[in-house]
Structures are given as C-alpha cells and as structure tokens.
Amino acid sequence: MSLKCSAPVAGHVGGGAANCPVHGRTSKGATTAGPSLPPTVQVFALPSLDVAESPASDPEALRELSGSREAGVREAVAENPSTPPDVLALMTQEEDRGVRDHALDNPSTAPEALEALAKSGDVGARDVVAGNPGTPVDALLILMQDRDVLVRERVAENTNTPADVLAALAGDGEADVRERVAENPNIDRETLLALVSDEDEVVRFDVSANRARGICATLGIDESNAAAIDSLREQAWWEMTPESPAVALALTLHPDA
Numbered sequence: 001m002s003l004k005c006s007a008p009v010a011g012h013v014g015g016g017a018a019n020c021p022v023h024g025r026t027s028k029g030a031t032t033a034g035p036s037l038p039p040t041v042q043v044f045a046l047p048s049l050d051v052a053e054s055p056a057s058d059p060e061a062l063r064e065l066s067g068s069r070e071a072g073v074r075e076a077v078a079e080n081p082s083t084p085p086d087v088l089a090l091m092t093q094e095e096d097r098g099v100r101d102h103a104l105d106n107p108s109t110a111p112e113a114l115e116a117l118a119k120s121g122d123v124g125a126r127d128v129v130a131g132n133p134g135t136p137v138d139a140l141l142i143l144m145q146d147r148d149v150l151v152r153e154r155v156a157e158n159t160n161t162p163a164d165v166l167a168a169l170a171g172d173g174e175a176d177v178r179e180r181v182a183e184n185p186n187i188d189r190e191t192l193l194a195l196v197s198d199e200d201e202v203v204r205f206d207v208s209a210n211r212a213r214g215i216c217a218t219l220g221i222d223e224s225n226a227a228a229i230d231s232l233r234e235q236a237w238w239e240m241t242p243e244s245p246a247v248a249l250a251l252t253l254h255p256d257a
Helices: 048-053 059-065 071-079 085-091 097-104 111-117 123-131 137-143 149-157 163-169 175-183 189-194 201-219 226-233 245-253
Strands: none
Touching (some): 048 071, 071 097, 111 137, 149 163, 163 175, 201 226
C-alpha cells in the first residue's frame, strides 16, 4: 500500500508518497526527506517590549504599542523619547501611575500637556512635571510657588529653570530648595553671590562647588587644580578670560599637576 504524502510543504503532488518529488521513497518503501527546499529568509518580529524601549523604533509602531494591554510595554513607550508628543500627552492621563509618571517625565511630551498638569491636584504629578527639562517656563513659574517643598526643589534643580526663577527661589524659606538653587548651572552671578553668606552650611558648600565649576568652565582651569581655583574664588573671576593677568598669575603660581 502506498503511503500518502500529506505534509503541507510546497512542491507536494497528489497520490502516493512515491510520486512526491519532495519526499520520494526509501528502498524499503517508507517515505523520507527528498531534495532540500530552496533556502528562505526568515523574518522574526522583535518582542513588543524591545520595540517599546528602543529610541530607534518607528514612532508609529510606538503609537500602536501605547495601547498595549501590558503595563510594562506602555511604561516603556511612555519613557521612549521617540514616542510622538501627542501620544505621550494622552499617556499622562493613564490610570496606571507608572505609565503616567514616565510620560510626565519625558522631555518629548507636548508642553501644553505638562503645563496643564502643573495645576493638578495630584502632588505626585506636579512633582514629576516640575523636574521635566521639557516643562515650559510658564509652568515652572506656577510650580515655583507650590505649597509642597519637594515640588519647589524639583523646579530649583531643573536645568530648564531660568536664572530669574532661580533668583526668586534663592529666597525660599526651605534650605533644601536653596541648596538645589546653588547647584543649578543656570544660576547667575548675583544669586550665587547672595547665597555665599547663606545661614545653611550645605547651601554655602554648594555655592562654593558651583563657583569652582564656573571658574573652571570660564577660565579653562583644570578641576583638579584646587590651589589655582581657590586663588581666583574671591576675585571677580566672572569678568575674566583665560588670558587675564590674574588667571595667568594663578596658573604660574599653581601650575596644573
């Protein structure tokens, strides 16, 4: 009795296995694999989470994944800088806190969505928005007056906070807020000098550290050259250039190690 060939492989013919050009027949009458099929290219789809996490992913693929049933996938989409701003804006309304907070913290989120949440009754949402470098200045002006000290701290450390807002926050009654102001690279000279005599020791330390960074960045002095930095710290270093006589003297007396 002929064995029928029923495997769903291209190239099979009807009738017994002996007539099948793919399987053929063994010497004992049993079917066996015949000639190899032409090689084919196999395309494997990336797992959804990998696509959701990759900044190189197609924004439209991320748009589709934003509706995933898996919270972990949606969180990754909300965190991805390549996710379209309008999708992120919708995700700021998510009930899942993890998804929502990732969207609120994403600099790519539509500015108007962040500004709207600056007045949210949810302090957790305001806290995340206050720290987002993509948050517009108008929203930061609202948040700098927030009743919650942690929100004001986040505004004070935000790299998008302008110097005039930092100047206002330098007068905050909470030392933790003033500490963040003293650390912010956007602080202007007047505010930095005003905090030199702050009653809080940590604030004064942060002012000193920020001033050292300013000296190094402005005058091209290596950060490891503490002696040269100290010799310029009490001078009007912000008015100097790397070619200024005082800088040349500091480096002569204290050459880089």
